[in-house]
Amino acid sequence: MITPSTVSAEGLRRRMVQRLTDEGALRTPKWREAFEAVPRELFVPRFTKREGNELVSYLPDHPGYLEAVYSTASLNVQYDQHGTATSSSSNPTMMALMLEALAPADDELPVLDLGTGPGYNAALLCHAYGPARVVTRDVDPRLVSAAAGHLANAGYAPSLTVGDGIAGCPDFAPYSAVIATFGVGRIPNAWREQVVRGGNIVANVGHGLIPLTIGDQGTAVGRFLPTHAAFMPARPTADTAAAPARSYAGKIATASGSGQEIELPAALDEDMPRFLGALAHPDVIEFSLVLDGQRVLGLVHPDSDSWARVTPRGGGTAQLDHGGPRDLWAERAPLLGEWTAAGRPGADAYTLTVHPDGRHQLAMGGRAWPLP
Incomplete structure (x- = not known):
């Protein structure tokens, strides 16, 4: 049965997709269809959203709830005891940019989604590749349990696992690609080792977004996207968060x-x-x-x-x-x-090489710098 709220959600979803398309974040039919099909509201039954200098809380019966859901904003869904946000439904613009950069090397091998959070990114991957090809992992068992319910409500059943995403997920390896929606300072060796040659890793490194392709010798090489981003940093355990x-x-x-x-x-x-x-x-x-x-x-x-x-x-x-x-x-x-x-170029002037021994090298215009 189609209700007024359903119609409203569908209209707002189409509007968000159009906005993401107009700004260049969504470029291909596969991902436009995924964002149009997956109801984000099923994954964020309660959240806070920054509006100006305030954090505003939303529940489904609150005025403006659906408008907030289909804004291109990050929606915080969990906080620790100190009031630091520890999980969110990421900014849809950043999600779209990263998903568009994902390039699985094999049509049969799974894609690994690191940082399950509320499960929205996993649902988009399920729509694009099929649930049988999606593995999603989060360090927090409470988030994984909640995400399983959200995904089931949306009609998706990927493989959900609990564990430290820095270690990847060896249980289902090898992968055709890895996408991580938490921030890292360096690309973990486990990610590179668990992706097949020709596959790629899409990650937030520092304040940049980068897709890295795995070469024949296991070296990962990529160019930063022009857009800047800083996701919540990786957490080693469910009860650990970086000091604000x-x-x-x-x-x-x-x-x-x-x-x-x-x-x-x-x-x-x-x-x-x-x-x-x-x-x-x-x-x-x-x-x-x-x-x-x-x-x-x-x-x-x-x-x-x-x-x-x-x-x-x-x-x-x-x-x-x-x-x-x-x-x-x-x-x-x-x-x-x-x-x-060099004339103050943008982030996309820089490339990053991650060697099999873990060394990271930044390069730009014929110059290269080893990163500590």
């Missing part, structure tokens, strides 16, 4: 150390410095905060108790204060300098 950046704000605000004036290659809030910084520093927390009415950049490496505070002074200069055994700004400055000298 705001928890380090006090340290950056009050710490004192060595100081000097530096030249800034770009505004602190631009995407490319964040993109390059995350590649240079996968283990460093970067955030901005306002001190005395001035927006400053904070860098913290908790394990070594190293930190840096960058305060713009105008005219392309800034005050750098830092402390600890690592000079965090000096470590990323060469990569930023090369970017400036």
Whole structure:
């Protein structure tokens, strides 16, 4: 039976698909059909959505629920005891870009979906490839249990597993492709080893999205997409979440150390410095905060108790204060300098090579840099 709410959901779904198509995120009939067919509302019966400076909670009987579901926003579905979001239905634009970049090498082997969350991405994969070819894994058994119900309600029954996605999912390997909807600083060897030659991995590395193709020698090579993104970081266990950046704000605000004036290659809030910084520093927390009415950049490496505070002074200069055994700004400055000298290109000017021994190498315009 078609109800008014069903009609409304279908109309909103078509509108979202049109928006994703117009902005270039959806390009092929296969994925347009998947986004039109899978009801996102079945996977997010309750969620919070950022609206301005507020997080607004939604339930199915709330005004604007379906409009929020079919916005192109990330919808948070789970929080830890400290109020940090630990699972979401990802931004549909980012999902579409990643799914369009997925290139399975074999029509028979499964596709591995890492970071099940509420199950929406797995459902889209099921629609495109068939449930028998989809394996989805999450570290949190509560999320996997809920996702199983959501997927069943939508008519899909992929293989659902619980475990650390960093290890891939050896039980169903090898895979024709892997897609991960959580953030990593480096591509885990397990992903590369579990994908057949010619298959690919699509992942969020730092602040970039990248599809990597597995070559004959097991080396993974790819070019970053032009769009910037930062998914929730990988969690080693269901009860572990990365400390939010705001928890380090006090340290950056009050710490004192060595100081000097530096030249800034770009505004602190631009995407490319964040993109390059995350590649240079996968283990460093970067955030901005306002001190005395001035927006400053904070860098913290908790394990070594190293930190840096960058305060713009105008005219392309800034005050750098830092402390600890690592000079965090000096470590990323060469990569930023090369970017400036090259004319400040976008993320898609950079390629990433992941070698069988785990080494990562970034390259751009004939120049290459080993990543730590």
